[in-house]
Amino acid sequence: MSSTLIVGIDISSELNAASFIDETGIRLVKKTFFFPNDLDGAQQLLDFTISLAQQYNISSIKFGMEATSHYAWHLHTFLASSPELAPFNPLFYVINPSIIKSFKGAYIHLPKTDSIDAAVIAECVRFGQVKPTPLPDLRYAALQKLTRMRYHIVPSLVREKNRALNLISFKFSTYPSECPFSDIFGKASLAIIENFTPDDIASMPLDDLIDFIVKNGNNRLSDPTQIAKTLKAAANRAYRLHHDLAEANDLALSMTLENIRFLESQLKKLDGEISRQLKAFSQTLTSIPGIGDVLAAGIIAEIGDIKRFNNEAAVAKYAGLIWNKYQSGNFNAQDTSLVKCGDQYLRYYLVEAANCVRVHTVRFKEYYNKKYREVPKHQHKRALVLTARRLIPLIFAMLSKGQIYQERGVASI
Template sequence: MGIDISSQSNSIFFIDDAGNHLIKKPFSLPNDQEGANELIKRVIDCLSQYNLSYVKFGMEATSHYGWHLHLYLASSSELLPYKPTFYVLNPSIVKGFKKIYTFLPKTDNIDAVVIAECVRFSKLNPTPLPDFKYAALQRLTRMRYHLVHNLTREKNRALNLIYLKFSTYSQDCPFSDIFGKASCAIIENFTPDDIASMPLEDLIKFVSDNGNNRLSDVNKIAEILKTAANRSYRLHPLLAEANDLALSMTLENIRFMQEQLKKLDKEISKLLKAFSQTLTTIPGIGDVLAAGIIAEIGDIKRFKNEAALAKYSGLVWTQYQSGNFNAQETSLAKCGNQYLRYYLVEAANCVRVHTVRYKAFYNKKFSEVTKHQHKRALVLTARRLIPLIFAMLSKGQIYQERGDVYNT
């Protein structure tokens, strides 16, 4: 059975193992509980009519739209005697399979037929039902992924607005964090003209007050700000007010998202306690990174070996070979779980700072090329990290600096 899923309706088609069409044409049902009940009824009628003993359901992985249907069909007591199996297919698999049918139009009904044929022909492993313990953690770690990316976009927007207001500020910023409390207070309250004309003592007091008296050399910070203000371009008065408003709102968004991130990290750490894991024994990997990796991997027994885990994460490289030619430069495969890949790369970036073993590997890969050095070395370090993570999750082992692992 092929199901092409959308937010409001599902297109459905039935075939048997021999490729015979069991219905004349695909039909549509609402993507809700009533539609699912009608679907179960039609499936059972078809099985009875043709004296069939089992059913396979194929559906594309369409974000969250197939979540409820998959669980509802799997929990149906009426379908249980027919040993239902489910195949949630990567859209790229369906797209590639569809190419064998030349000149097919792109419609939901046709896609339902193609999905059914894909399940019939392809040697696929059934998709297990989600483990809700992992699924709950995954909701939060994926939320964090999107929040971090939104925060990065807001910061980039803020930097553009800061440049218009105070063109030399970013390059001369005397604060360790341009979006820290003291730095933002300067940006929001003063123009370059204000800072240039302000008595040095007043500027020192303002910086000290907004830095909660934690800044090491307030006098030097004030002097750097004065110098930067004198060198900066001046924004046209007609644009200054609008730019200030946009900057103020953007900085407020950044503060809000930073607070949300703190709340999310606390909740992720709380949920992680339900898991028996040793990933946090690796220097540089804290609760958040460990949770992101565990949530996306799920049960490690799903993977035959570390190579299968690497493929799932998308940390594999394409190969191009023809005759005697074998390409030396290959790109990262555009496949796999983007969330797992993100958390593995973030973990690699932290681990290479805190461990001798991975720092040496990173430096070696960094020195091998002259372009994209950091990005290339970091991704390769993430791939190097996968065997360790696979072993630790499979056997409950802890990390030792020299690279060995021991049973807990």
């Protein structure tokens, strides 16, 4: 008699498919069980699974499902929270799609259908090469929603700023290269761009231009007179646009700057909430010079409970900061690529953290510079990724043992 029931679930936005096998691979239900991806459908699956378990005198149940976007979240939490399943010691496996795809490749010429995918997921769980997925911690999940949202906003802001630079250059051709302000997107700089053409600046009395700069610079600019002179010189050398084209360019620029201001306001709101939620965690990552609340939160949200990982190498693998190995006979490849898998969000925040830490700490600055000099091409990108990998043991130690950063190591609190 079977003792373990394995349920493979292929999840989609509207309709899920489930396949039921025992630990020997025998299908206990010949037809695929389809159910809606909603609360009623989840209850149908639960009732059917319990009925089947009782029929075959099952002592344990394993549920396998693909980590397809957010679609597995609700079903996983519903089943894991069900008291009716507790007597069957349920285990849940939310599996990376790349693992399922690779596992499916072992079967020759399998078509792509929901029924077959559900059966493949069940077999993947049965073979035992995947680890159970714990019920998500809502604290980490909430923080993760915010840090991942920030991850998606930042590239949008970068794209809008690049577009704005092109439009600014078209309007005032010498401005991007000769901008006298420290930040071309600062308040005073944008006031100049939005209110004046090169002709306006060239013909404006110097004192009037100085007054405008002082007013929009909130009296914080060190030398408004020199800024005004630089602007006039740049305006005299700039190309002039035809009036009709200038109007269209100004409209496009105005809309782009509105997008930038909106995205910056969203980032400010997100950063404030991220900092607030981070206070609920006992963490010391912000003691590392260069790592603030946002970077610490991004790393913590993706790692979750550090006890999930046996060592720092497991964290590196989870982040995808490991390199392929190629060996055959006496040959060992030296030039190998970074594996294209892992948690892209964790990898992003680790690399961003490394980029900040290398500026503020001696040990990581020296390591970055060493790796930068080792190769003639892609120096910065390679050195930065290697520095991120170097940072992981430190992060693992600090999260595991509650330690604070010191330049030559970590110290217990």
